[in-house]
Amino acid sequence: MVGGGSFGTAVAILLVRAGLRTTLLVRSAEHAEELRRRRENRRYLPGVPLPPALRVAALAGDWGEPLARADLVFLAVPSKALPTAVEALGQRKPPAHAGLVSLAKGLVPPDGRQPTALLADRFGGDRIACVGGPAHAREMVEAGAGLVCAAWSRELAHAVAGVFQAAGVVCEVSSDPVGVELAGVAKNAAAVAVGATREQGLNAAGMAAADIFLEVLAFAERRGAQARTFVGRAGTGDLVATALAPTSRNRTAGELLAQGVPAAEIPARVGQAVEALETVQLLAQAIAREGLEAPVTSALAHLIDGSLPLDRWVALVRAQQPPPARFGRPRSWLLRMRYLARRLRRRRQLADGQDATGAAPE
Known part of the structure; x- marks a missing residue:
């Protein structure tokens, strides 16, 4: 497991529960030592004990030995850090049979690529999978989750899903990595929009979330995604879980934006990275390059960068009329x-x- 944030730590715990020999790789030697000593990730997942069998190492150290024996490599790093992680993996050469599983729910700068596309270019598509769905980290290790594993390889998708199921977590199998990733991106953007709008009216918040999903779905279908993915657990299911979670980073980020807090200050307020603050901008640009109109997603990007005041954002959301239905024989x-x-x-x-x-x- 590459990445020691809340979600990476939670998934590492599940991997141990499933009976896999697991190494959790965190950013610094100091953090690794703290986890080994306390057997708890107090920084990102306090109150959840680390299993005795979970090994912990630092990315800055020598992790070539556990990687050389790996059957699965999970990547739980922010999307903006994924190119660095991919480069490090490439240098250490994971085994040819090892599957690489992205847990990111963002887009890779500077052009807004999907994490699986970046990984597939470097390691080949048959080795790449991603995981989405409603999976609040603490609840996942304490009560379960509704994960979705998507891959181009049927065998890899079922293998990863089988690991989670062995840990007691429901995991659906999907053949739509593009849809699962972009549904997660739409969920994060919509959660920010809900947070920024709900104090101005719940109807407006619902309108903003729906319009963003519709705009991202049109973009996703251009890239080959399946519409049903967006109405399943990876899309609307994940949105409901995020919008209701008291500790949702993305919804909280939207609430802070509505209070006038600049986007650059929000991660420090939240205590963790908030991928959507950067991903929304990349998403709006990617949609525009496809020649599609996305007025609500674009407006949210401007709200985040500070160029659109809150009252104009809310007015746009309330007045936005989606494209009319097409009637035919x-x-x-x-x-x-x-x-x-x-x-x-x-x-x-x-x-x-x-x-x-x-x-x-x-």
Whole structure:
């Protein structure tokens, strides 16, 4: 497990519960020593004991030995740090059979690439998976979660899901890494929007979240994602969990934005990185490059960078009218069959000397 934040620590605990020999790699030697001594990650997951079997090492040290024996490598680092982690992995050459699993829910700067795309370019798509879904870190280790593991490889997706299931956590299998990742990105952006808007009205908060999901879904479909992923656990399920969580970093970030706190100061207030503050900007730019309109996502990016006042953000959300539905002739084979059946019945009635209502002509 590369990354010792709250989610990385929680997943490492689950891996040990599943019976895997697990090493948790954290950023500094000081943090690694603290975890080994206290057997608790007081910085990011206080009150949750680390299993005795969990090994802890520092990324700055020699972690080539545990990596050389790895069957799975989980990456729980912020998306902006992923290129550095990928470079370090490439230098240490993980085993050719090892699967690489991204736990990030952001986009990689500077062009807003998805984490799995970056990993696939370096290590090959068949080795890459990602995990999404409603998974609040503390609740995940204490009561469970609703994870979704997506991969292009059926075998890898089932292997990762099997590990979580062995740890007592529900994990759905998906063949849609693009959808799972972008649904997580949409969830984070929508959670910030909810936090920034809910004091101005719950209806407006719901409108903002829905419009962002709709805009990101259009973008995701351009990249080959499945719409059903966005209405499943990786999308709306994760959004509900994040919006309701008292300690949600993204919703809290939105609330702080509404209070006038600059985005640059929010991570220090929250005590951890808030990926959405950087990801929303990358997302808005990526959507624009696709030639798609995303007025709410774009406005949220401007709210975050300070160029859009809160009152104008709320006014835009309340006034935004989504694109109208497209009406056309029904193409369902069932409707077509019903139409043909009615025509056949009418011909028979006419042949029998009856009108279309069943009465004999006068």
